Amino acid sequence: MTKHRLFGRLYPAMSRALDQAGMAERRTALLTGLTGEVVEIGAGHGVNFAHYPPTVTRVLAVEPQPHLRVLAAAQAAGAPVPVEVADGDAEHLTIPDRSVDAVVVSLVLCSVRGQDEVLSDARRVLTPGGQLRFLEHVRAGTAGLARVQRALDTTIWPHLAGGCRLGRDTLAAIHRAGFTSSTSTSS
Secondary structure: OHHHHHHHHHHHHHHHHHHHHHHHHHHHHHHOOOOEEEEEEOOOOOOOHHHOOOOEEEEEEEOOOHHHHHHHHHHHHOOOOOEEEEOOEOOEOOOOOOOEEEEEEEOOOOOOOOHHHHHHHHHHHEEEEEEEEEEOOOOOOOHHHHHHHHHHHOOOHHHHOOOOOOOOOHHHHHHHOOEOOOOEEOO
16 A cells, blocks of 8 residues: 555645544543453554543554654554554554454545455454454445546546545445444354
């Protein structure tokens, strides 16, 4: 994923602006109540690390973009829980089956090559009853906005936003992967 180097350099500033506009509270809500071992797919520069509750015993933060991985490692050093930052491919996690209590994806399912593959692999690594926690934008609910999303997706947006596709039906993909609600698997 080194093809999005420019985005990798711009994303930390963009996320700071998002956090000031209320995203920090959403990150806290996303991670509240997590326990045990967690894998965060597409950890970026580690912006979520400060929001993990002390009930989390370890976070494996997978990030393919080298610059963001370096920044994430720096954030991991100050995290309230142990965080290991690793290079990895979201579609092919090198994690044993049924070995983690939760998988976190935050603003990443829009930009992966295959949502179905990522979610299938997330399901594979979760323990029975494990949780998928996600903070993602989804396809617009109105026809007009959905058309705008499609137009942006076929033109400039993916090039500007690190491969992001605004019009993906992320919620449908989550359900197709066998997740029974927004946070848990159907073991």
